[in-house]
Amino acid sequence: MSDINELYQQVILDHNKNPRNFGELNDATNVAGGHNPLCGDHIDVYARVEGGIIKEIKFKGAGCAISKASASIMTTLVIGKTISQTKKLFDDFIHIVTTDINSKCDTLELGKLAVFCGVREFPARVKCASLAWHTMMKAIQKSDSDNRKISTEDLVAAS
């Protein structure tokens, strides 16, 4: 049961029950929607970006404990960060959940992201954990395209 306890840590269970920054943001400058058609998870991310800094971020949606907790923790980590700092966090996060299961999880180095180390043991749950992060990146990245919807099935080739 050690692996399963690693996945469902108290922090994850807490954020699942009491998600932070949950809801819509009326004065959002950047919005994106994310969807996993295989399991039905969907999420909307609202951000207010000013001067290249994420001033405020919220999310709304339905999904499993892993996806909801991941979205909640993600919002707490990127508030006040610049776009490039957020990109770095995103890359670190994706690395943590997809890296080799035998590689060490350095909690000191990873800080709050370390809570996601358990996800790599459950390949079927990686998409649950990463949906919010991909959607957030889609929202904050400047693009001429109006397509602000993202699907986990489009990410296979990209990731």
Next chain:
Amino acid sequence: MIKSVSFEKTIFNDIPQKFEAGTTNISGAIGLAKAIEFIRSVGFENIAAHEAKLLTYATEVLSTVKDLRIIGTAQHKSAVLSFVLDCAHPHDVGTLLDTEGVAVRTGQHCTEPLMRRFGIPAATRASFAIYNTFEEIDVLHKSLLKVVKLFS
């Protein structure tokens, strides 16, 4: 398959050989025959009766789990039991049951409109067959109680 091949002309074999290149699925055909033999030796009625008993027992036992709602309650349905828990999403239920040695199907079951009809995001489904036992349903029950404990 072909009848003959040269640089000038290829003559394909007659149907069905024409469409069966390479070695035919011999082991598959033998396996299928053995499976039919086995099913016949047990008897369709006996299989149906066993599955019905398992379904009745599982429905009784799982109905006692707090805040568990059974989805799909038609009489004479197949030996499948779909359900949702108030406290946990089916994917979390599936992962936790898996670690207890119980394999279930989770998600939308390729029936997104039906999920909407029931007003649920997804469901967990246990299915019972000739090789399942009553003890296994007890394991499912106990594991579900653990899930409820973790999430509430």
